Amino acid sequence: MACDPSFKGMTQALPSNLPLFPLGGAILLPGETLxxxxxxxxxxxxxxxxxxGDRLIGIIQTQDGGSPEKPRLAGIGGAGRISSHSETPDGxxxxxLDGVSRFHLLGEEDHSTPYRVGRVDFEPFADDCGIPxxxxxxxxxxxxxxxxxxxAHESIEADWTQIESVSTAHLxxxxxxxxxxxxxxxxxxxESRNGRDRLRAMTDILKKxxxxxxxxxxx
Numbered sequence: 304m305a306c307d308p309s310f311k312g313m314t315q316a317l318p319s320n321l322p323l324f325p326l327g328g329a330i331l332l333p334g335e336t337l338x339x340x341x342x343x344x345x346x347x348x349x350x351x352x353x354x355x356g357d358r359l360i361g362i363i364q365t366q367d368g369g370s371p372e373k374p375r376l377a378g379i380g381g382a383g384r385i386s387s388h389s390e391t392p393d394g395x396x397x398x399x400l401d402g403v404s405r406f407h408l409l410g411e412e413d414h415s416t417p418y419r420v421g422r423v424d425f426e427p428f429a430d431d432c433g434i435p436x437x438x439x440x441x442x443x444x445x446x447x448x449x450x451x452x453x454x455a456h457e458s459i460e461a462d463w464t465q466i467e468s469v470s471t472a473h474l475x476x477x478x479x480x481x482x483x484x485x486x487x488x489x490x491x492x493x494e495s496r497n498g499r500d501r502l503r504a505m506t507d508i509l510k511k512x513x514x515x516x517x518x519x520x521x522x
Contacts, residue, residue, distance in 0.1 A: 317404060320412055321361040321382060322349045323419045325374060328486045330493040331362040331381035332476045333402045333431040341396040345417035350388065350396045352416070358385040360400060361421055363408065364490055373419070379494050381405050382425070404431040405493065430497065443471045446502065449509035450478060456516040459483065472498045475505055484508060 324339075324346060331337045341350055353360050363380030383400030390396055406423040414420040447467065454461055459482075466474065479492040479501060488508050495501035 317382065317406075317425045318357065318359065319422065319424075321359060321406065321421050321423045322353060322416070323361045323363055323376070323380070323408075323411075323421045324349065325363055325365045325376055325419070327365040327374075328489065329362060330364065330480055330489045331383045331400060331402045332480060332493065333381070333404055333428075334473070335402045335476050335480055336386070337362065337383060337400045337402070337480065339396075339398050339400065341398060342394075347394070347396060348416065349418040350385070350398060353385055354388065359383070359403065360385065361406060361408075361423065362400065363421070364486055364493075366486075376408060376419075376421075377490055378408055379405055379490075380408060380421075380423075381493065382423075404428050442502075442506070443474070446471075446474070446506055446509075449506055449513060450482075453509050453512050453516070456513065457483070471502070475502050478505060 329337070341347055349360065359382055361380045361382050364377040365374040366377055368375035382403045382405070384403055386399050386401045388396055388398040404425050405428040406421075406425050407427055408421050409424055410422045412420040412422055450466075451463070453459075466477075469477065475498060479489065484492070492501055492504055492508075495504050
């Protein structure tokens with residue numbers, strides 16, 4: 304994994320409070336990018352505030368519980384910095400977030416903003432901004448074969464030339480973010496201790512998905 308060099312190895316430079324953008328089925332991993340179409344007034348306000356400050360926003364999945372206006376949130380999310388933004392004629396924001404680091408959600412601050420603000424801890428994920436995980440011994444071929452098999456079962460189109468051109472670490476993270484896994488599966492991938500664990504978790508998920516599609520077992 305990689306992250307913004309300005310934050311490399313410096314979790315202490317990251318804020319203790321973070322504006323939260325709750326999104327079911329979406330995660331943001333360090334070193335990856337997440338495009339967002341922002342249209343709700345409270346999140347337009349969030350983007351305006353972020354652009355005037357450190358440009359950081361926390362992406363965090365929703366979970367069962369709470370209310371439609373204030374759903375229950377997962378315990379771990381991913382912080383991203385706005386790297387580009389544009390405004391559409393109808394007042395929406397099109398933004399791109401660059402993943403910086405994962406964070407633990409410790410609680411929420413009682414802010415006057417229309418959006419939620421989390422009290423967060425980046426320290427447990429200090430390695431997210433450290434040396435990229437080389438993932439020695441990773442079985443890239445097994446990952447690719449299972450991904451191809453599952454994509455074929457689900458009729459998912461993919462640019463395999465582009466997929467195979469990236470490093471194993473980025474391949475795992477990009478599949479974790481972009482593949483149509485369930486929200487709990489995505490959360491388990493986000494919460495994996497490191498890239499090696501994420502690779503193992505993903506190959507296990509793919510194995511189960513293929514077995515379910517074929518009605519049997521997959522080696």
